[in-house]
Amino acid sequence: MSANPSKVLVAGGAGFIGSHLVDRLLGRPDVGRLVVVDNLWTGARENLAHVDDGRFALAVTDVERFATEERFDEIYQLASPASPQWYMSDPVRTISANVMGTMRLLDLLAPGGRICFTSTSEVYGDPLVTPQPESYRGSVDCTGPRSSYDEGKRCTEALLSEVARVHGTDVRIARLFNVYGPRTKPDDGRAISNFITSALSGEPITIYGDGLQSRSWGYVDDIIDGLEKLFWSVPHGYAGPVNIGNDREVPVLTVAQYVASLIPGARIVHGEPAPQDPSNRCPDLTLARSLLPGWSCEIPYEEGVRRTLEWFAARLSPPAAEGGATPDPGA
Numbered sequence: 001m002s003a004n005p006s007k008v009l010v011a012g013g014a015g016f017i018g019s020h021l022v023d024r025l026l027g028r029p030d031v032g033r034l035v036v037v038d039n040l041w042t043g044a045r046e047n048l049a050h051v052d053d054g055r056f057a058l059a060v061t062d063v064e065r066f067a068t069e070e071r072f073d074e075i076y077q078l079a080s081p082a083s084p085q086w087y088m089s090d091p092v093r094t095i096s097a098n099v100m101g102t103m104r105l106l107d108l109l110a111p112g113g114r115i116c117f118t119s120t121s122e123v124y125g126d127p128l129v130t131p132q133p134e135s136y137r138g139s140v141d142c143t144g145p146r147s148s149y150d151e152g153k154r155c156t157e158a159l160l161s162e163v164a165r166v167h168g169t170d171v172r173i174a175r176l177f178n179v180y181g182p183r184t185k186p187d188d189g190r191a192i193s194n195f196i197t198s199a200l201s202g203e204p205i206t207i208y209g210d211g212l213q214s215r216s217w218g219y220v221d222d223i224i225d226g227l228e229k230l231f232w233s234v235p236h237g238y239a240g241p242v243n244i245g246n247d248r249e250v251p252v253l254t255v256a257q258y259v260a261s262l263i264p265g266a267r268i269v270h271g272e273p274a275p276q277d278p279s280n281r282c283p284d285l286t287l288a289r290s291l292l293p294g295w296s297c298e299i300p301y302e303e304g305v306r307r308t309l310e311w312f313a314a315r316l317s318p319p320a321a322e323g324g325a326t327p328d329p330g331a
């Protein structure tokens, strides 16, 4: 371990992306302590069950109310549902997790420490420009059904940008586009995991709308590579938001058809379009490529879907042998 091991806090670390980030952080020998703060609203202890490391601790509580005398050198703020059905179900809690959560985390930052935030492509709303560069200010309905999430993220970006400007705090902001992969909750409600869990359970794959709306699907390992570079491993010193995602746009219908082709008997049905579902999302990665040389999303959706399907299939099928633990292919 290095002479001055870092104290690290990951808010939302029991969630899908957070738990993968925790794995990556624990691979660093200079991390001396890593505390996950998570209220398990949309996360699960199981996502961290494989962690067997004396440096690790889990505090099950709202990040806004996390009480501690400790101060942290690096803080990663991921605490927020990302799935529309979850954030729309409790908008006050969603705004609180992002805005109040980040305000609390700023109190816990050691002098000279760094705070990193996972914002979202939803700050672009239903974009009138494609692909979306960071300079695009978005087309967001600030009182619409997605506003708790979109505006919660926008306000948190404002908060962190101002703290960087006025106090010189070391801030990193990633605008993530659609991420998928192992450890998504089966009832998370987002497209790829929904398609897979429905088809594996013998239910029809439901596409909301015609399915021609496109997304840039980023497999979680590629996204964690980008976050690692943006947040700690590349010394770029840039405080503004940076798009992190896959710039290969693929229609929702194409992905659903691919999932259906892998699962015998799977069929596709169409439901009512989701409220204010954007017609397209695609990151302009010019800034990411200049700040984070060598980074790009390498895993095509076909490969990522197969890996995700394998993980869900292992979870959703009954254990093969008595007493046998189910391996975690996502670990």
Ligand SMILES: NC(=O)c1ccc[n+]([C@@H]2O[C@H](COP(=O)([O-])OP(=O)(O)OC[C@H]3O[C@@H](n4cnc5c(N)ncnc54)[C@H](O)[C@@H]3O)[C@@H](O)[C@H]2O)c1
Pocket: 011, 012, 013, 014, 015, 016, 017, 018, 037, 038, 039, 040, 041, 042, 043, 044, 061, 062, 063, 064, 077, 078, 079, 080, 081, 082, 083, 096, 097, 101, 118, 119, 120, 121, 175, 176, 177, 178, 179, 180
């Ligand atoms: N998954 C994506 O496609 C995507 C896209 C853009 C941005 N993001 C952002 O990345 C982050 C992680 O997303 P995810 O997909 O892993 O979602 P997730 O729902 O799996 O994880 C979020 C975690 O935060 C926890 N949490 C929520 N409110 C909390 C609170 N008040 N206090 C403590 N913990 C709280 C949840 O229990 C969960 O473990 C979120 O901030 C999300 O907005 C995700």
